[in-house]
Amino acid sequence: MTTKSTPSLQRRHFLKAAGASLTLPLLESVPRSNQLVASEQNSGDELRVSSTAPAKNLVCVGSNLGLYRPAIYPEQTGRDYEMTPLLEELAAHRNDFTLFSGLDHRAGNGHKNWDNYLCGKNVGDMTLDQVVAEQVGRSTRFESIQLCAGDIPQQRMVYTRTGVPLPMINRPSVIYSKLFSTEDDRARSEYLLRSGRSSLDLVREEAKRLKQTVSQTDQTKLDEYFTSLRELELRMGRQLDHLASGTIEVDYELPPYDPVAPTLMLECEQIMFDLMALALQTNSTRVLTLFIAGLGQVFTLDGSTLRAGYHALSHHGNDPDLVRDLIRVEREHMKCLSRFISQLKEKTDQEGRPLLDSTIVMFGTGMGDSSRHSNRDLPTIIAGGGFRHGQHVSVDPSDEKSPLLGELYVTLLNQLGIETGTFSNASGEFREWTT
Structure with a gap:
């Protein structure tokens, strides 16, 4: 008999955005080999x-x-x-x-x-x-x-x-x-940040679908995961706000290399x-x-x-x-x-x-x-x-x-x-x- 698997369980969930890394938590409903293990720390x-x-x-x-x-x-x-x-x-x-x-x-x-x-x-x-x-x-x-x-x-x-x-x-x-950063650097950073926020939306929707297929314990873990997503989104929002506030000028000269x-x-x-x-x-x-x-x-x-x-x-x-x-x-x-x-x-x-x-x-x-x-x-x-x-x-x-x-x-x-x-x-x- 063939068991139908949820596509979300068949690959590692890993997101890199705005210099941060985010992974799905360890879920008892998902084999450990299918999960990206970060830490057992509470x-x-x-x-x-x-x-x-x-x-x-x-x-x-x-x-x-x-x-x-x-x-x-x-x-x-x-x-x-x-x-x-x-x-x-x-x-x-x-x-x-x-x-x-x-x-x-x-x-x-x-x-x-x-x-x-x-x-x-x-x-x-x-x-x-x-x-x-x-x-x-x-x-x-x-x-x-x-x-x-x-x-x-x-x-x-x-x-x-x-x-x-x-x-x-x-x-x-x-x-x-x-x-x-220079103006060009700031424009590139803003593009990456806004792209990262779009990626967050996709990950959030995928996690919501996954939540419907796992145990009650794993649903609690996913709720914690959603909290992490919101924190990352807030962090990216702060960086966007700082980018909008203007360039910081300092009197410091780097070496040519x-x-x-x-x-x-x-x-x-x-x-x-x-x-x-x-x-x-x-x-x-x-x-x-x-x-x-x-x-x-x-x-x-x-x-x-x-x-x-x-x-x-x-x-x-x-x-x-x-x-x-x-x-x-x-x-x-x-x-x-x-x-x-x-x-x-x-x-x-x-x-x-x-x-x-x-x-x-x-x-x-x-x-x-x-x-x-x-x-x-x-x-x-x-x-x-x-x-x-x-x-x-x-x-x-x-x-x-x-x-x-x-x-x-x-x-x-x-x-x-x-x-x-x-x-x-x-x-x-x-x-x-x-x-």
Whole structure:
């Protein structure tokens, strides 16, 4: 006997529009092999947002190859710590940032678990930045922007609520055009957005037909899917509104070429930091991430070519020459961060405050010790955001009862007005800092 199948069940449902990806949810009425599986993650609890929060923006920077801990961690804790080789580059901002040592997610080790950085314990869980983007990003043209300095590697930094890794942009000219488009760019963007809204109408009708053939449980899931469709449509509508509001002009000149060659990664990093500052200043977005890649690049610094590629330097095996050159590279990262903090001090938000006062900047990593592929004890710097800074806060990473990195994330979320008490496997705020 031949069973008649609904055409909608015979292919994957996948829509790409306005830079977003949308899939049908997992349905018990449909064989798993016929569905595009994104994630098993639940939607989570409803979060509330306070309109009087001290911080309005979030920037998360992740270094693929970590930071050499002996070069960044002071021996002293509290406020009277001595500056280390890496922190020396941030000396002008000593009272504007806090260094945390000993924190991690107590997750597995290895390069593949770098992705835990913003997820918490489980790779693929919704990342910190996307939790924020859902709550505070809807008033801007872009809910969030994901950038990369260098070649985009296998690591992923940002995951949506449904477990989809968001793509990163690693060409400065592309993100510049996205933020500050010409008239031609705007016309093309408007065409794509309006075409995408037409595609949404088709997907919505197809999902309505599918709803008549599935179980009650699946009908509930499809109702959630319709909600996602409406949210995507609203997002596209906001982008259309912003396009109609006119071109944003900024006084910034890109280089005549995109520094995408591996040896130019550090130059690309600096430009990406500059563009993030401009994106915040123009209120184009409130949530940004920057992935600092680390592969086989052999850098030349101050006229001297380093002994080995960046990745090889990170696997130094305590060779003093390799460690010396690794610290030279990481000092360049700190210089870029210092320049970024300076820009946020100088630029103002819509309320006339220095951007640093309303922006939380986090510089961290999912790799504690690249030489041993260890994901424990992740160096983390928090700057700005209205916090009381100027400290080195340390916990014992060998103590299973010590605070988790997720507790710091809860603190950041609450500072952004997002009322929550949990993040991944962490509960409560990071009291060692807030008390």
